[in-house]
Amino acid sequence: MDNPLHTLAGAAADWSAREITPEVDHATRRAVLDWFGAMLPGCVDGPAPLLTRALESGRGSGGAVTYTDGQRGSARHAALLNGVASHTAEFDDIFRDGGYHPGSPTISAALAVAQDLGASHDAFQRAVIGGYEVGCRIAMALQPSHYENWHITATVGTMGAAVSTAMLKGCDAEGIGHAIAIASSFAGGHQENLVGQGLTKPLHCGHAADAGVLAGLSAAAGVTGSPDSLHAPHGYAAATSDSTGNWGAAFAGLGDWTPIARLTLKNHGCCGHIFPALDGMRALIAAHGFGRDDIRTIAVEGYGPTKSICDRMAVNSPRDARFSLQYCMSALLHLGDVRIAAFTPDALARADIRAFMDRVSVTRAEDIAREYPRKRMARLAVTLNDGRVLEHFQRTRKGDPDDPLSDAELFAKYDELAATALDPETARALRDRIMTGTELLGAVAPVARAGGRNRD
Structure with a gap:
């Protein structure tokens, strides 16, 4: 077997120069827009605003925007806080075959580093594509056993963020390989802080973005890591899964397709393991025309995490609700969809939604x-x-590669989420620039101003 770290680093390095087809360009723009949509609600609610105040003294100097307050500072500071914000509302993208949310850590890191360096839009896009390429393929090599104890977005996201950073810093394949190796020692985040109580889960993604930036900057500065970090008997795969890595699955189609063109963009604002049940209920209602008052019971059969993570009757917070299949199913039947409105204090307090969960x-x-x-x-x-x-x-x-959101559906989702933090004109201008623009800093400056204004 070829060294998987070398293979991954070479694949990322290829994206520094290879042609970006119209399909991949459009997919990348959709991913960036989806990241902004997921991130903006987290700028006004959840742990990111709390951390923004707590970490103010560590902002540092630089050109990277922290969207919770619209201020500029170091790339690591912005990557951390934007990464936390982008995983708060549970709307961030999914690479289905790896069970992994690549956007939150990867785009948080790439955008912060690109802004700090004054990089071009082309360089930013390539770094995002390369970060997705590596992170998503490592996720396939580790799954499904990795997910038994580890939050894969917290772990593998560190490596995706490191790749994006190293690419923006001009590293070649050797340097990108060192960034991956270094990041593999920083990667953490266990399942209890995913499924259990507390507000730590979004911090997993902020830490992954921050640690990935550190790994990428370290590699660019000449720090080295073991080339066998991923597949050695004591390497990352062996330490966190039931093997030294299923690299055959990870590299299937390498060079023929790239993961950013095969994303799931969320259609519901909850854990993705709940989606099939919600979509199935919609299909049943469409076929048979019944309403919630006609229902005696609903029995849902699913895969492992459907049961182990989402079979949850104790709902004491919006975070609990987003991981409760019972709550989300009831919210769907009472509210018509499972979006931002399903997790407001008013919705969580509704006795009718709560009572239906028992069914x-x-x-x-x-x-x-x-x-x-x-x-x-x-x-x-x-x-x-x-x-x-x-x-x-x-x-x-709905939203998976075989049933994707249309652009119109993605824009509607983005508009709804952006309205939590931006006025409609600013949100629309940002959307248009992301989808058609070629100048990175001009595309994001209006959000910095609006984000700071709307938090007050």
Whole structure:
């Protein structure tokens, strides 16, 4: 087997010069727009505003924008806080085959470093594509066993962020390889702080972005790491999964397709493991025309994390609600969708939503579990008050590569999320510049001003 670190570093380095096709260009712009949409609500709610005040003295000097207050400072400071903000509302993108959210750590790091360096839009795009290429393929090599104990976006995201940073700093394949190796020693974030109580989960992604920037800057400065960091008997894969890495799966199609063109963009504001059940319920209602008052019980069968993470009746916070299949299913039936409005204090306090949760059960189905993570499916059985049992097998999720959000659907999602922090004119101008512009700093400056104004 070729050294996987060398293969990954070479693949990233190729993106420094290879042609960016119109398809990949458009996919990258969609990913950046989706990142902004996910990030903006976290600028006004959650742990990022708290950390912005707590870490003010460490802002440092530089050109990177921290969107929680619109101020500029060091790349690491901005990457940390923007990374936290972008994982707060649970709307960030997914690479399905790796069970990984690449955008939060990778774009948070790439944008901060690009702004600090005054890099071109082309250099920024290439760094994002390269960071996704490496992070998503490492995720495929580690899954599904890695996810039993580790939050893969917190861990692998560190390496994606490191690659983007190293590329923006002009590293060649050797330097990018050192950035990956260094980042593998910084990568952390365990499952208890994903599934348990507290506000730590968004900090996982901020830390991954920050630590990735540190790794990339270190490699660019000449610091080296072990070339066997990923696959050695005591390397990262062996330490965090049940093997030294499934690199055959990771490198399938390398050079023929790139992960940023195969993303899932979220259609619901909750954990992605809940999506198949929500989409299946929508399909059943469309086919049979019943309403929530007609329902006696809903039985959902899913894969491992559907049960282990999302079978959650204790909902005491918006974060709990986003990981409760029972709550999200009830919210869908009472509110019509599961977006920002489903997690407001008013929604969380509704007695009718809470009462309906008791009608929803969740179990693991082994046939569905065997297909995870490459397929995210659910089987629903809805028993109506008249005794009928309606069944549906949901084979995919809206937003996945085989059922993608259209541009119009993505723009509607972005507009809704951006409205939490920006006025409509500023939000629209940012959207247009991201989707059509070629000047990086001009595309983001209006958000810096508006973000600072709207927080007060």
